[in-house]
Amino acid sequence: MNNVAGKVAIVSGGARGIGGESARQLAAHGAAVIVADILLDEGETNAETIRQAGGEAQFIKLDVTAAASWENAVAKAVSLFGGVDILVNNAGIYIPKPIMESSEEDFARLIAVNLEGVFLGTKICAPEMMRRAETAKVGSAIVNISSAAGLVGSRNAPIYSMTKGGVRLFTKSTALEFSRKGIRCNSVHPGLIDTPMGGMLLNSRGSEGSNDVRAAIANSHPIGRIGEDTDIAAAVVFLASDDAAFITGAELAVDGGVTAI
Ligand code: NDP
Numbered sequence: 001m002n003n004v005a006g007k008v009a010i011v012s013g014g015a016r017g018i019g020g021e022s023a024r025q026l027a028a029h030g031a032a033v034i035v036a037d038i039l040l041d042e043g044e045t046n047a048e049t050i051r052q053a054g055g056e057a058q059f060i061k062l063d064v065t066a067a068a069s070w071e072n073a074v075a076k077a078v079s080l081f082g083g084v085d086i087l088v089n090n091a092g093i094y095i096p097k098p099i100m101e102s103s104e105e106d107f108a109r110l111i112a113v114n115l116e117g118v119f120l121g122t123k124i125c126a127p128e129m130m131r132r133a134e135t136a137k138v139g140s141a142i143v144n145i146s147s148a149a150g151l152v153g154s155r156n157a158p159i160y161s162m163t164k165g166g167v168r169l170f171t172k173s174t175a176l177e178f179s180r181k182g183i184r185c186n187s188v189h190p191g192l193i194d195t196p197m198g199g200m201l202l203n204s205r206g207s208e209g210s211n212d213v214r215a216a217i218a219n220s221h222p223i224g225r226i227g228e229d230t231d232i233a234a235a236v237v238f239l240a241s242d243d244a245a246f247i248t249g250a251e252l253a254v255d256g257g258v259t260a261i
Contacts, residue, residue, distance in 0.1 A: 001241075003243055004029045004242075008077055008084055008132075009033045009034065009085065009088065010033075010034040010125065011033060011090055012062060012121060014035035014090065015037035015046050016039065016042045018193060019091065020035075020042075020046050021233040022088055022233040022237070023057065024050055024053070025236070033050060033055070034060055034077050035047045035050070035057055036061075036073050040059075043059040044059045056081070062091075064091045064113060065112045070121055070124040071124055083131065084128045084129050084132065084140070085136065085140045086140065086141050086143070086240045087142045087143070088142075089142065089145065091113065092197070094160055094200050094201065096201065096204035097159070099158050102159050110162075115166050118167055118170060122174055130181050133182025137242065138245045140182055141244070142174060143188060143236050143240050144167050144171045144186070145167075145188050145232070146171070146187045146251070147160070147164040147190060148189050148190065149165075150164030150165045151165075151168065151259045157201075171185050171187040172185075184245075185248060186239045186244070188251075189251055189252065190227060190232050191253075191254070193227040193229060214226065221256030223257050227256055235254045239252065
């Protein structure tokens with residue numbers, strides 16, 4: 001299971017949170033990983049953690065909103081590890097404001113990171129991923145991190161939800177465009193996950209430190225708890241792996257059942 005051995009992965013937002021754990025799990029299953037993030041210290045630390053555990057990893061600075069930054073990431077992946085087989089478009093930002101309080105700057109920032117970042121990563125990594133797929137047993141894979149808020153609307157973060165809904169359909173279009181070119185593309189839709197961003201969501205509903213708020217949100221997930229970065233990373237590794245060879249254009253809710261209600 002989870003066959004990614006010998007593959008090369010770029011994980012955007014790979015310094016910490018869901019991307020950080022996805023990078024660690026991909027490496028633990030045998031992939032060489034480019035940990036790509038704007039957070040320099042945390043990114044270096046995560047790559048070092050992977051190496052200490054016996055995996056292959058290199059940190060590179062990546063701003064997903066800049067095409068030149070992506071071109072640099074692909075060039076590094078090729079020169080260090082020989083190519084790119086897996087792209088995890090994970091980097092994202094969260095701005096929990098209702099429509100009437102959202103500014104044009106908020107809107108532009110969310111679109112730039114959550115949507116343009118995914119478009120640029122996909123477009124700029126695709127040629128190298130197609131080249132690798134020509135000689136691979138199964139081919140290459142893109143995993144886009146959307147959200148439960150990309151499946152249903154959000155009271156707290158409507159513009160964020162708009163971007164994540166966009167990621168969901170861009171995933172399907174990417175799958176269609178690349179299905180005969182050796183690249184599969186699927187989306188993962190997390191519920192509330194205990195990461196720094198998850199803490200922002202808890203804060204937006206009340207005090208992050210408040211056990212009452214945590215308990216209420218945990219209870220709102222049918223499974224009865226808040227998610228962990230490991231829950232999402234396991235789904236990322238599966239969809240990136242050759243075990244998911246016939247899965248493309250799919251959306252996988254990893255949300256403790258919140259969107260099943
Ligand atoms: P975190 O904020 O913990 O980690 C995201 C990482 O991406 C950070 O290191 C962040 O740096 C980085 N990043 C932000 N902007 C850029 C950029 N322009 N270029 C490169 N890296 C960038 O978030 P999570 O791990 O929680 O979230 C990961 C993904 O999962 C996101 O797409 C998010 O929307 C999604 N998600 C998360 C949920 C949750 O509850 N945590 C729920 C549903 C979806 P910095 O801190 O400097 O911004």
